[in-house]
Amino acid sequence: VNLDLDELDCHLQAAQDLILAYRRGLGDDPVLPGIAYHELARLLDEPLPIEGQGCEKALSAVKQLVIPGCTKVGHPRFLAWMNNSSCDAGILGEMINAGLAQVPFTFKGGKSATAIEHLTGRWFCQIFGLPEAATASFTGGGSLANLTALAVAREFQFPGAMQGGLPDGARTPRLYMSEQGHVSIERAAGLLGLGIRNIVRIATDASHRIDLQALEAAIRRDQAGGPGPFCVVAQAGSASVGAVDDIEALADLCADHQLWLHVDAAYGGAAILTERGKRLLAGIERADSITTDPHKWFSMPVEAGLVLFRNSNQLVETFLQSSCASYRGPMDEINLMNRGLQIAQAPKAFKVWFALKVHGLKKIRDCVEKDLGLAQHFAAEMAKRDGWELLNDVQLSTVCARFVPGRRDDGETDALQHRILERLEASGAALLSPVVVDGKVGIRVCFANHRTGQGDVEILVDALTRIAMEFCP
Numbered sequence: 001v002n003l004d005l006d007e008l009d010c011h012l013q014a015a016q017d018l019i020l021a022y023r024r025g026l027g028d029d030p031v032l033p034g035i036a037y038h039e040l041a042r043l044l045d046e047p048l049p050i051e052g053q054g055c056e057k058a059l060s061a062v063k064q065l066v067i068p069g070c071t072k073v074g075h076p077r078f079l080a081w082m083n084n085s086s087c088d089a090g091i092l093g094e095m096i097n098a099g100l101a102q103v104p105f106t107f108k109g110g111k112s113a114t115a116i117e118h119l120t121g122r123w124f125c126q127i128f129g130l131p132e133a134a135t136a137s138f139t140g141g142g143s144l145a146n147l148t149a150l151a152v153a154r155e156f157q158f159p160g161a162m163q164g165g166l167p168d169g170a171r172t173p174r175l176y177m178s179e180q181g182h183v184s185i186e187r188a189a190g191l192l193g194l195g196i197r198n199i200v201r202i203a204t205d206a207s208h209r210i211d212l213q214a215l216e217a218a219i220r221r222d223q224a225g226g227p228g229p230f231c232v233v234a235q236a237g238s239a240s241v242g243a244v245d246d247i248e249a250l251a252d253l254c255a256d257h258q259l260w261l262h263v264d265a266a267y268g269g270a271a272i273l274t275e276r277g278k279r280l281l282a283g284i285e286r287a288d289s290i291t292t293d294p295h296k297w298f299s300m301p302v303e304a305g306l307v308l309f310r311n312s313n314q315l316v317e318t319f320l321q322s323s324c325a326s327y328r329g330p331m332d333e334i335n336l337m338n339r340g341l342q343i344a345q346a347p348k349a350f351k352v353w354f355a356l357k358v359h360g361l362k363k364i365r366d367c368v369e370k371d372l373g374l375a376q377h378f379a380a381e382m383a384k385r386d387g388w389e390l391l392n393d394v395q396l397s398t399v400c401a402r403f404v405p406g407r408r409d410d411g412e413t414d415a416l417q418h419r420i421l422e423r424l425e426a427s428g429a430a431l432l433s434p435v436v437v438d439g440k441v442g443i444r445v446c447f448a449n450h451r452t453g454q455g456d457v458e459i460l461v462d463a464l465t466r467i468a469m470e471f472c473p
């Protein structure tokens with residue numbers, strides 16, 4: 001199954017032209033193509049190809065059928081989630097990475113790829129101020145990073161759990177996080193046999209930060225009774241409102257009670273590059289583990305998740321307990337398969353390494369700084385508009401707003417937010433997402449897109465206020 005190398009040259013050129021044309025048009029509206037799923041499924045439908053059709057036909061299918069159905073991820077007003085815009089250098093890195101096709105599950109499967117993974121991981125440990133002994137593991141995303149962190153936390157708080165599960169008669173493990181904690185922590189707790197029900201959700205203050213007194217009271221209550229507290233998960237940029245817990249205070253609390261501190265900075269971690277973020281995330285360097293995703297606010301292509309550990313031995317000791325005997329050897333601790341869940345794997349750090357070399361960290365910091373400013377500006381503008389109220393204290397770059405016509409919040413108000421979003425989406429001007437904050441439906445804008453500028457904020461504010469008025473003139 002090889003292409004003729006001379007023909008490959010032409011196909012690479014055609015693929016390059018196609019990618020370039022697509023990326024040149026990334027800023028054109030609409031953000032979201034109007035096409036419905038059943039229509040796309042019908043257009044793409046064909047029998048399993050037993051005989052190949054050749055590269056030209058496949059490329060033509062991409063042009064005719066795939067590109068018209070592509071969401072313009074990266075459009076300056078694609079602000080729905082946290083994976084809003086990959087930098088072009090990251091994409092170039094990904095293309096080269098695909099071409100080199102390394103399999104660095106052991107050093108021999110990708111020598112330079114392994115070394116790049118370790119180097120890039122060290123860079124991130126440095127960004128977060130972790131000590132020399134710290135280490136990193138790249139994953140497919142934040143969910144896998146959180147799972148990896150909790151697997152290691154479980155092993156070190158319940159020694160032998162990897163081999164024998166939780167011992168019979170052991171106290172029920174208890175993990176604490178605020179009501180803002182991400183669903184991926186629940187999934188991880190479920191998959192690791194800790195149990196979703198054993199997560200204690202702690203109430204938050206008016207800024208959606210964990211209530212420290214309520215947390216300490218819950219820990220003490222459990223210590224006195226049956227369950228066994230083992231871990232606190234701090235939020236450093238919660239998914240719905242971007243709340244950041246008081247990490248310094250949580251680090252003190254975890255030290256006092258000998259609990260594992262994991263910080264979920266999947267989205268908010270990039271804020272550490274800025275002065276404001278450094279203040280908000282103070283104490284993060286004291287965490288036992290940190291999730292932070294290059295594929296979110298660091299502007300790298302998906303999939304690039306990352307988990308950092310203060311103590312590198314803990315990571316390797318957990319995964320080396322179950323490693324492929326045939327690949328074991330003197331380089332065990334550097335082989336990527338011993339540093340996470342996946343055995344076979346593509347290099348995940350390569351695109352991050354490449355893009356950091358191209359742009360440097362300073363450029364990424366400037367984008368994060370810009371997004372923090374845009375969020376404040378957008379929030380201030382919305383607060384001035386009739387009928388709009390803010391649902392969150394804007395700590396990072398996430399703003400949640402709700403339209404309440406005539407200040408009369410009734411049973412229709414939740415549905416109205418969805419209708420505004422639908423109309424905005426249909427206009428092609430922007431893609432935002434719904435959110436529920438303190439039981440109220442709102443509209444969430446996440447400024448984590450390096451292409452978004454001040455002019456886009458004006459367009460967004462105008463579009464939202466115009467659409468809201470169309471519903472309630």
Ligand SMILES: Cc1ncc(COP(=O)(O)O)c(C=O)c1O
Nearest residue numbers: 141142143182184238239266267
């Ligand atoms: C705070 C937080 N943690 C974890 C995740 C999961 O990350 P991923 O979607 O990369 O699996 C997200 C995703 O939005 C998140 O916002």
